[in-house]
Amino acid sequence: MTDSNQRSNPLPSSPASERAVLCGYYGMGNAGDEALLVSLLQMLPEHITPVVLSKDPHQTYDRYGVEAYDRWKLGEILKAYEGARYFIWGGGSLMQDTSSAISPLYYAGLMKLAQLMGLQTIAWAQGLGPLHKSYNRWMTRHVLKRCQAVSVRDLGSAGLLSRWQIPHTLAPDPVWAMTPRQSPTFDRLTQGLPRPWVAVNVRQHATLTEPWLELLIQALQQFQQKARVSFVFLPFQQSLDWALAQRLQTQFPDSPIVLLEDPQQVKGIFQKVDLTIAMRLHAVIMAAAEDCRCYALSYDPKVSQVMQALHLPGQELGQLSSDPEVLVQKIVQEWLDLLGAKTWAAQSYRENLIQQAIVHREILCQVMR
Template sequence: MGQIRVILCGYYGLGNGGDEALLASLLQMLPTSVMPLVLSGNPKQTSDRYGVPAINRKSPRELIKALQQSQVIIWGGGSLIQDVTSAISPLYYAGLMKLAQIMGLKTIAWAQGIGPLKRSLTTWVAQQTFAGCTAVSVRDRGSAALLSEWGVPFTLAPDPVWAMGSKPVSGLWELPAPRVAVNLRSHPLLTPTRMANLTQALIDFQKATQTCILLVPFQEAQDLAIAQTIQPQLPGPSQIMRLEDPQQLKGLFRGVEMAIAMRFHGLIMAAAEECRCFALSYDPKVSQLMQDLELPGWELSSIPDNPHQISQTWIEQYANGSSLSADQIQFRVDQALIHQEVLHKALEGGGS
């Protein structure tokens, strides 16, 4: 089989650690016969980081040229088709996939997390576009239920980041132990009052456990300011860990005892590295992950009003909670590799 020119389309090069992890996972899973081209918000950074060619995801001229020169486009992972944070974003992805289908490219929707979908137009566009795909894989039961309702064939497997490789983080082991990682992101439900309560709870938690707190922004635009607000208030050792390499981001959790996290991929990375987890859910995908992994945690809207109650709950999880077993992790890694099987099967022959 000859070389296949494949476009990788996702929320890449835009500073989100979870989406970068999906790109790293996708590149890791592609057959050797594939010549990938990444659509990126920062083509130079993407090219330098992953050693693959990349173009500006917003340049019509470059997009059309790439489509003309390629045989396949992969809609690459994550919550691309949802209209809660943006009504325009899902139309960009669906529009690009529909254009590719019209131009005769094979289209693969890979490791998708579909929804929430609140608008009838977005729902209709998504349904039509997924129906035109050669292959579809999804990462959660909610997405699977939507596709079943639409009559679109699919494969269901855990998020591919379970199977992504990890790398050690320079200097991590020089930081005081034990360590606890904390990831919070901005969200309307994370009100100033809730933020103040969580911060006070972290202060109390650190005093009680004598841990080093690692504040881990996954997306600097949404997470860094929160980390910078919390850190000066902590009484003990702390560090803001600004890691751009997604494999290092995952490797960080190998060196911590517990993670308190809002982000979906923060929880997956922590769980995959045998770290105890406590979830703060802002989205159905996080709530579903909590159910699937039986993780302790709260919905943002249900966080206790009493900082002491919050800290005591965290202390209990730190002292007596358990991580996933090696067998449980390996099972999810093996299942996540089903996304790789979908790719290899769909890309056999390369053409449309």
């Protein structure tokens, strides 16, 4: 390894420890996937030394103090595998071909390589699909059948594995159990901001069309007029969320944009805001886990499944099927009702889900004895 890469690789692990390669959508600047990495690091048995494949290994090392290698360089990947005993798909929707046809090839290829090299493999906290291509379904089934353990985070993934006759464990997303932290940056940016505070999280996606975005802006304007709320725009990934947050801020110039690198601090924000309006799955999960009222804007089946499981109010994005003005009034009223409610649906579920999410730790401990 060249000198420029040395910072991403701390001192070798002690002889008593065992190495595990962690593979996910890491180092991409996505708060949700970084939250999955933090959750996995928190749940690993103490005798395991994590080795992370990352787009930005220096940042991953600086942030978490773990050995990290470049996920795009074969030589670096092979160095990560060297001396490792385990390989873990570390959470998220890695095996899906909706956003990318290449993604399943990459992740299945890494797992298959690990299996050929004799590593024990674990598919951890996965959200499988959609898998439209037959070869992607075949690859996914092929590598999962050879795993020592498989855990999934939703009923759709569990149903797929049942049809494939692959043993698995179903448990809520591990981010439910991730420990939150307070954010000095959030406190500084919201100082003097009138309450109530409403966090707004949106991302670029084909379902968030220009008509939908205009409708959302109208709804936010009417909501602010009626409830006197202050908005806090909360992008989770700079590449997909930041431009939208800036566009919304032009309509609400007194509303701060808060972009944080630490996923635990992101989760801590939901302890302070009064309502969350969110597209991203992990924004919905973090808000519900911290007992913050949440309204979901679903762009993907995984968000819809969480909405259904928690009986959350929300709106499916995509084609506008009703009168826009009527829909704006409906959405605004739902926000007003949610903000004013003494209790809300997810309160009765959150403690159980937080406890059930610990099952993902038990899966790791069973394999890594």
